[in-house]
Amino acid sequence: MFGDYSLGDLSSIFVMQGFAGLILFSVFVLMALGLAIIFGQMGVINMAHGEFMILGAYVTWLTSSFFQAHFPALFSGYFFVAMILAFFASGALGMLVEWALIRHLYKRPLDTLLATWGLSLILQQTYRSVFGAREVGVELPEWMMGSKQVTDTIEIPINGIFVMCLTVLITLAVAYIMYKSRWGQQVRAVMQNRVMAGAVGINTDKVDRYTFALGCGIAGIAGSAFTMIGSTGPTAGQLYIVDTFLVVVFGGAASLLGTIASAFTISQARSTLEFFTSGSMAQVITLLAIVGILMLRPQGLFALKVRK
């Protein structure tokens, strides 16, 4: 297995694979953060999470076309504008969906699965009607392409570094909102005991709506970031949904720390295995390992201690 490579090659392999794993880790965290809030905190099984991401990707595409047509000089900075717009677009749609659909189903969490699955089909068809069935190409500013040469054999892609920084920023922001801000305390209070939270004067309807919107908004940002690495088509969201649930469930649904830990474990395992086996085998082995661990520890890596 190692025979074909020299010692110098092997050390570069581990550095580059480690880095590939870190990029995958950032991608997983970005995908899963929004879902961790919606599923972990609210107990809503959001099968349309992928479609909220793709909305972010389409917003990014629209923004890039707009900048190309009207402000070509500012093109190199369009991505930041696009991410903010993606956040608000997905968040607004999330708010609408919560009002129209989800709020009627809080007492029936399994029904949210069916309702949001239907929603995902509707959204896919909407994207197909509006943007066409073909994939759209999002053009990136020049500075995001290319890679940074560290040594002769080690090169690190710049958009990977960008995704990593973005992930750190968003994770810190979410952690602050959920655990330090007054609103985060309200969210957690509502999720632990809705009736009691209402009794002490928290407007639970409003908290629900903004929590759901926040989760969807983060999905929008993730979708925007994915235009750098993935494809943007009506059904592209489906590609992410399984991995996203995998990360959240494996980490322990209600814990943000668990989400991060599980994203790290899965991404590093997959990236290392991918090098020494193949893409398909790496997925199979990782999945089997996760199934095995979940059988021993059904609550996931990190479980929240709640009095039942």
Add this chain to the structure above:
Amino acid sequence: MSEEQDRGLQSAFRRKLLMGMAALPAMSLLPTPSLAQAPATSAVNTTGLAVTDTEVTVGILHSVTGTMAISETGSVEAEKLAIEQINAAGGVLGRKIKFIQEDGASDWPTFAEKAKKLLVNDKCAAVMGCWTSASRKAVLPVFEQYNGMLYYPTFYEGLEQSKNVIYTGQEATQQIIAGLDWVNKTKSAKSFYLLGSDYIWPRTSNKIARKHIEGHLQGCKVVGEEYFPLGHTQFNSVINKIKLTKPDVIYAIIVGGSNVAFYKQLKAAGIDLSKQTLLTISVTEDEIDGIGGENIAGAYACMKYFQSLDNANNKTFVPAFKKMWGEKTVIGDVTQAAYLGPWLWKLTVEKAGSFDIDKVAAASPGVEFKGAPEGYVRIHENHHLWSKTRVGRARADGQYELIYETADLVEPDPFPKGYQ
């Protein structure tokens, strides 16, 4: 944008409007309409197909919903254009073609069910359809049982032949072997890294490629072979392997949306396709739309058709297609192969002098279509097409530039000896 918006939905009004507009300028340049007196229905339709004195019904069976809609949209568009042009040129045996479109919905059992509906209920005289091998395999027993005729447009892995199917795309040897020979000769390539999506077509194709590289090309070897699940978006690991093994040629047959991730990451990892040779048989102009021309510029593709082909047929085909479906549309290899279907059927029916499936199947070998956008094609005894193989280099504007084409038509060989 507006032209593309409702392509998925296909508003009937808009279609009629555009068809009328599109047909007019194209007509003058197409093969001359057959002005012969329409023969009596009883003489040309002895098996109860949907043929009247003025109309003949065919089926269009593709996915316009689900994951394959992205690829099959172009095929549907090309088939409708061909039907419209044939009607404008007088129809088939004096009868206008009417089509019934069914949606396979990217689901193979649905394909089989709809195929049965088109053959049994609608009595279609021919069906243009399918894209993936899985959908073709699903409908094949239906076409054989109910004796229908399928015109199948996608390049595919071969190892199949049926009296009831005309394969208008290339089979594996026409594409792979010619391409590998070319890259071996002109780029002095000796080492190859094979990668693809994980299902039947890439695996079979790579098996043929490996046999050819190791068995027929002097001193060449395969330094790596790898497969990824459909829709995979993380290629950093395999890109690292490519960097370490330094193959002369990356031979990539990844399909669909994964391509976007692959080429973007390849570029981000600093692999310059103007220095590193990459040969693909799965990226058409359609996929480049999503990948972005700047990410794939310099890569070579081996197939039989590029939108940029410089010949008289193509110069009328491309504007007619764009007039009907919008300026921004692109035309890939499969789209062109789909366009051949209705035309080959018309020519075959007129050669047979009958719509009957058995007579059409028997008359198929030797039928030639001189108006093909790819230049010229002819149907072989094995129901595949004789066609040229071409190599193009991707440009930043999303088009391929023709680099090489075989001097002669390449004989189709769905069951290549020594390659299985």
